[in-house]
Amino acid sequence: QQPVQSPQAVILREGEDAVINCSSSKALYSVHWYRQKHGEAPVFLMILLKGGEQKGHDKISASFNEKKQQSSLYLTASQLSYSGTYFCGTPRGGGNDYKLSFGAGTTVTVRA
């Protein structure tokens, strides 16, 4: 099943903060975050692991709440370069039959 992302879209001014949430109906042991800029391919940001620490990528960080089966991505002091669509991916299957199920995405627009 596809994870659920919220909000669908957010508009920020440079320097503002935002939080993107990713929820799953199934137990999670990892959450993957990708960002896609307009007209480009998705690019890996970070992986959050069960029991792992909060990760960071520049001023973009994320947390993983196993009990709530949820991950949150934090955009701090946003920059114009943060604009794009953010996807979370959650693992399905196991062993050799491993794949990611992606959420519908959250479109972030950062304005000057």
Place this chain on the structure above:
Amino acid sequence: NAGVTQTPKFRVLKTGQSMTLLCAQDMNHEYMYWYRQDPGMGLRLIHYSVGEGTTAKGEVPDGYNVSRLKKQNFLLGLESAAPSQTSVYFCASSYLAGSSTDTQYFGPGTRLTVL
């Protein structure tokens, strides 16, 4: 390294025509994936492969076929294109799917329009 490449970048088909999309990676990755991306629906997995000579169905496999004859290539075929297959298609590859540090690398995408 070129990473993941896709051919062609754009294509327009008429309903009922067939075509093959080619994905190539030069990173010696075992796993390869085909996704389609439609507005508001994120990335949906069509088919994937866990190694040379293997293929498996994803979330939305109907109307598509795939082959992985060589480790570096993953082909996506549309036998009889339909307007519902108008989409942007992304190929991705990963080294060790299932590993806690696994990362998918995406190609630039193919924009397909079926009239």
